[in-house]
Amino acid sequence: MYKEDDVNKAKAVKKMLIEERLWDQIDFIVAFMGPIYEMIRMTDLDRPCLHLVYEWWDVMIEKVRNAIYKPEFASVLAEKDVEVHNRVPPHRDPELNNERRKCLQKLFPDSQVRNKVMEEFAYFSLNMRDYSTPxxxxxxxxxxxxxxxxxxxxxxxxxQTLALKLLNQPCSSSCCERNWSTYSFIYGLKRNKLEPKRAQDLVYIHTNLRLLARRDPNYYKNKDTMWDLAGDGHESLVEENVDMLELATLSLDEPALEMVIFNDEMES
Structure with a gap:
């Protein structure tokens, strides 16, 4: 149909697809976007991982740099020569040290307290006192x-207090976003008369059923699972061409629970 509509455009597209340069460019884009996507997926966790972001970011930058300046991609790049800086340990990283000092200045405006915190950090960094035990x-x-x-x-x-606060924080609000997405599947246009307490209980049950399902050894073998709505299960849904309206009816993958909810809807 496209050829009949505009033969010249169709020929131009065909010529472009046949050329190797296009696919070299696509390989180039995939090579350096892969580490970025990988880091985003790692930060999209429902557990505390804020303390790992700096290391992940550093590794991601190194992988992207290596991917961009591979010899096979030299023809795609405008610049051929690049200096690759060697990574340094965190306690020798000037940027990291400066940012830590700025952070401590904001958290501890009292200079005496801040000096005490910096002294404690020195004990930790140098493995002194209790930190030196085998x-x-x-x-x-x-x-x-x-x-x-x-x-x-x-x-x-x-x-210790500062460390416990930081180590308890996730990298993103994705866990909240998933909770809101689950809530939107349960309370929607077709099921809009649920009381807040009832909807909250259903979200709680749905989340815990999903967590229990993940403990099943066969969970990760089933690519068609519907438990990871708004999470890791998007790929299988796209492949099956399931649209969002159909997906809403699959948000609770327990037939008995579905029946309870539909009965509740009919009664209300």
Whole structure:
């Protein structure tokens, strides 16, 4: 149909698709966008991972740089020569140190308290006092950070309190967004007479059923699962060409629970 509409345009598109340069450019884009997408997916978690963002970002930048300046992509790039900087440990990173000082100045406006926090950070950074014990040093590699700070940070109470606050924070609001998405599937145009308490209970049940389903060994083997609405299950839905209106009826994948909700809707 397109050829009949405009033969010249169709020929131009065909010529472009046959040329190798186009596919070189596509490979180039995929190569450096992959690490960016990978980092975004890692930050899209329902668990505290704010403390990992700086490391993830550093790794992502390194991967993107390596992908961009691969020899096979040299013809795509305008610049051929690039200087790749070696990464340095966090305590030797001037940018990271400056930003940490700025952060402490905002959190602790009192200079005496701030100096105390910086002193405590020095003990931690240099593995001094309680941080120098063999047990504390070994468990750095085995404990979750928040567990480690709760176990060994009592000698630096100000720094421990700050660490526990930061280590409890997720990277994004995606967990809230998923909760709102689940709520919108349960309370919508077809089911709009639920009381707030009833809708809240249904969201709670749906979320916990999803968590229980993830404990099933066969959960990750089933690519057609509908539990990850607004989450990791988008790919299978796109492949099956399921639109959002059809998807709304699948938001609760327990037939018995669906029946309860529909009965509740009919009664109300």
């Amino acid at each position: 047990e504390a040093l070994e468990n750095k590699f085995h404990f979750e950070p928040i567990i480690w700070w709760a176990s060994y940070g009592a000698s630096t109470p100000l720094l």
